[in-house]
Amino acid sequence: MEILRYAAFTRDGHGGNPAGIVLDAADLDDAAMLAAAAQIGYSETAFLTPIPDPDGALPLRYFSPKAEVAFCGHATIATAVARAERVGTGTLTFRTPAGAIDVTTNTGDDGVLRATLTSVPTTVRPLPGDDLTRLLTALRLTPADLDPAWPPRVANAGNDHPVLVLAERRALAELDYNYDLLDTLMAQHAWTTVQIVCEDTSHRWRARDPFPPGGVREDPATGAAAAAFGAYLRELGDLTEAERLTVWQGEDMGAASELLVQLAPDDRVSVTGAARPIPA
Missing domain, CATH: 3.10.310.10 (Diaminopimelate Epimerase; Chain A, domain 1)
Known part of the structure; x- marks a missing residue:
């Protein structure tokens, strides 16, 4: 598998929280994902299945070095930015164990690519x-x-x-x-x-x-x-x-990090942040 490493919620291109990312985890079982997360050693690694489910959402799962986690914000932001760098910005939905997470990526006037996730109902x-x-x-x-x-x-x-x-x-x-x-x-x-x-x-x-x-x-x-x-x-x-x-x-x-929080019109909350690749 190809494992990417990104820092999410960076501030002025620095700091942030590191996450592992696998953009094509379609052929990986639970044991393989947990083993990969343990080997990477970050608090979370995200595993994306690039094939949409019947509702059009992309399945996304998260593993810490110890166990699967229902939802991880920084790994979601990192995954969205890494994917946008390869296929372009826009809006999509990740299907996570916690529920559907809507995500939008765009490049701001400052030239920085950012992602905004909207949580499940809070x-x-x-x-x-x-x-x-x-x-x-x-x-x-x-x-x-x-x-x-x-x-x-x-x-x-x-x-x-x-x-x-x-x-x-x-x-x-x-x-x-x-x-x-x-x-x-x-x-x-x-x-x-x-x-x-x-x-x-x-x-x-x-x-x-x-x-x-x-x-x-x-x-x-x-x-x-x-x-x-x-x-x-x-x-x-x-x-x-x-x-x-x-x-x-x-x-x-x-590891100074910046997270921008805004309430959604319903009972959800949106969080925005930048992300950058971590040099090998």
Whole structure:
């Protein structure tokens, strides 16, 4: 198989989250895809079947080095950009285990090719107190670290992501969690990442996303979590369809990434980002 390597949600051509991409996985079974993802070693590798299903969508699956994942935002953006570079820009639908993901690619006035994914319908629900206590313990945070204006929630735009809003940038920068404890807790609840954010300025947030289920300590750019965060802000009445939110992620791990979030007219969320090939 031909394996491509792209970084998604790059900022000014730098940073981003690396993803493996196989643009023709029609002949690969589950074992072969999992083995390839483990060999590549990135948090996610996307496997595209270039033959449309009866609804005209292209099947797309995602594997971490440990298991299949229902949806991955950065690997979707990377796949869409890599495909557009070869066959041209436009609109298409990926059929993922989480559902149908509409994607549009275009080249902006700055000459940068970007992709926009629109998530499956989103949900937001409370994070029970006992789960919050255990989560804070695993993250080595306390209730005093949280911003009382923003209640903890579990948001879903294809995967479940607990959302925690910190009161200070310092607490986000100094995040140092118990990997094994958090891995166990997230496995029990089928959480994909933990979206930990703090407000920078109006409609600009900084984020970090621990990702033990993917076999990595932290994700430098998480499209699925950014979409879930958009749903969280809509639920709390802080984001409207006319507004765009910028999430800056990865700075504290040396891989600055930019994710642009906008609400869809329905209960979905769109996330836009650039992607670039990773030199061999």
